[in-house]
Amino acid sequence: MEQQFRRVASGNTMAHGRSLTVARLNLIALVIAVGLWLATYFLNETGLLVMLLGLAALVAAGVLAVIIGTIRKNKWGINFESVACPCCTTRLPQIRKPKSVQQALWGGYTCPTCGVEVDKWGRKIN
Ligand SMILES: [Zn+2]
Numbered sequence: 001m002e003q004q005f006r007r008v009a010s011g012n013t014m015a016h017g018r019s020l021t022v023a024r025l026n027l028i029a030l031v032i033a034v035g036l037w038l039a040t041y042f043l044n045e046t047g048l049l050v051m052l053l054g055l056a057a058l059v060a061a062g063v064l065a066v067i068i069g070t071i072r073k074n075k076w077g078i079n080f081e082s083v084a085c086p087c088c089t090t091r092l093p094q095i096r097k098p099k100s101v102q103q104a105l106w107g108g109y110t111c112p113t114c115g116v117e118v119d120k121w122g123r124k125i126n
Contacts, residue, residue, distance in 0.1 A: 021101050021104050021105065039051055066078060073121045075106040075107070075119070075120075077120075077121075079107070079120045079121055082094055083109065083118065083120065083121070083122035084122060085109075085111040085113065085114065085116060085118060085122075086116070086118065086122060086123065086124045087111065087114050087116045087124065088111065088113050088114045088116075090111055090112065090113040090114070092109040092111065092112075092118065092122075093109075096109055106119075106120070107119065107120030108120050108125065
């Protein structure tokens with residue numbers, strides 16, 4: 001199931017490239033901005049307060065996910081250290097060009113020497 005999804009995801013990448021993801025993120029930001037603007041018109045003070053608390057909770061959940069992700073080394077975490085390819089020990093560049101939507105969203109590398117896919121923690125992805 002997961003492998004199938006991965007195949008579909010990489011297929012999309014081949015067809016549309018990186019711009020698709022950027023366009024989608026811009027759209028999400030636009031929808032949020034318009035939603036906030038509309039909310040200030042239609043909600044009373046209590047409604048706005050509830051909404052702001054909801055947003056604050058979402059941001060807090062995001063920050064928590066990043067902290068836990070960094071400790072547990074999952075896809076939500078941030079890796080500040082440089083990574084080497086687990087197969088040929090080539091140092092992978094800190095600044096990278098994502099080769100797939102998954103890499104653009106969650107980080108990771110494709111080794112320029114042996115072509116192995118590596119996540120942002122330097123673990124091989126099969
Ligand atoms: Zn390699």
